[in-house]
Amino acid sequence: MTSYEEKKAETERLKALLPAVREELMRIPGVSRVAVGARERAGEIVEEFVFRVHVDEKLPESELPPDQLVPREIAGVPTDVVVKRLPVNEIGFNDENDHTDYSPEVGGSRIGAEVAGGTGTLGCFCRRTDDDRVVLLSNWHVLIDPGGDIGDGVGQPRWRESCCCACGKIGEVLDYDEDLDCAIAELDSDIAYAPKIRRILRADGATELEGRIEGSAAPVVLDEVWKVGARTGLTRGMITDVDPGRVEISPLDPFPRMSNKGDSGSVYVSLATGMVCVLHNKGNGKEGFGIPFDEVMLQLHIDVIPTDPDSAYTVLDWIDSDRPVPISTPYADVAERLRLTPGGRELLRLVARQRDECLELVENHRRFTIAWHRSGGPAYLAALARSVRDPDFQIPRRLAGVDRAEAVRRLTSALRAVGSPELLADLDLFASSLGQVLAEADTAEQLLEKWEEARQLVG
Secondary structure (H helix, E strand, C coil): CCCHHHHHHHHHHHHHHHHHHHHHHCCCCCEEEEEEEEEEECCEEEEEEEEEEEECCCCCHHHCCHHHCCCCEECCEEEEEEECCCCEECCECCCCCCCCCEECEEECEEEEECCCCCEEEECCEEEECCCCCEEEEECHHHHCCCCCCCCCEEEEEEEEECCCCEEEEEEEEEEEECCCCEEEEEECCCCCEEEEECCEECCCCCEEECCCCCEECCCCCCCEEEEEECCCEEEEEEEEEEECCEEEEEECCCCCCCCCCCCCCCEEEECCCCEEEEEEEEECCCCEEEEEHHHHHHHHCEEECCCCCCCCCCCEECCCCCCCCCCCCCCHHHHHHHCCCHHHHHHHHHHHHHHHHHHHHHHHCHHHHHHHHHCCHHHHHHHHHHHHHCCCCCCCCEECCEEHHHHHHHHHHHHHHHCCHHHHHHHHHHHHHHHHHHHHCCCHHHHHHHHHHHHHHHC
């Protein structure tokens, strides 16, 4: 049995028998789960359809009483006893390999939510069947858990927020289902997307995977699949176990494991058909686990947006870019004004380059965090935000007991002590002029004017 259609037909036939088979086999003590699957022998997958009987502990038949023996065949189908798997969620905590900011957005990339902890993967793009809205798909435990809800922001490559901006925001959570561990977020109206998975290149620059998808389908036992996660990138495997609410995928050579932390939310795509068939949500160090995609579609009322065969998608990455920084109110008007002049655009590019590193230092580098607070950094940003909202408000000369000029000097010194070579290079270029502006400007309006004057003097 080698063709996809034959595998699909046999999967559907056994799934129809499964409820009655499960009811009978679950009466046996120690049986925890029954599924349609492939035989496993000495750790290798054999191309044979079976009812997989998951048990707490696998013992020799000689040690079991007759009433605890699993029959070798049921309903005319062989059985295979396997020790139950213990998968865990695969959310990441800023240790993923793919940190790229993509434009347009693309499946297989790293995302994070405003409230939920950690990061996961943007699986693919879908369209809601009831209102035609474009959404991204991931897991409930990526976008919601813990503490999140509908309306929370979603960022790519992750959600980063300071007092003045929500960095990388691409959408807002629209719907979710905890039991199926799935969630969708509506894309913001100004966010472009490519309905595909990110392309994978070999070391020599040749394309290993284009990432095109054809639509969606139910998972098929013994079907070979691929996925692209934010942590592991491309992995290939075979569907070996299908059950309502759960699918198991075993890795194929040369891949030692299907997934790792940060891959939650990625999707499995059939190598034979190009159809998305499973939403990945868990792993155990070797196998990958997910939810049948037909169940996800029905629950969230979505259809996969297929890749247009006539379109050539150009997906750019923005590790260090000239792309304008996404700035939220009340800073949107300020950003628009900055974009009108060469000096303003230069400042926006500087913020884009160094934003993530500076936020990381404030949040996670103890030495700089202490300097930031002792120099009145939070108080200055709060005063600047008030000045943006209220043009008559003047930023105090002393904040948290520290003169503005002294605060600039302290923070510049602290950045030079811990910054990356790229940050140090920008400090060499801009610290003197920008520092003077920050020290002297009493309002947000003055800050803009003084910055333009300073850049005109430079050249």
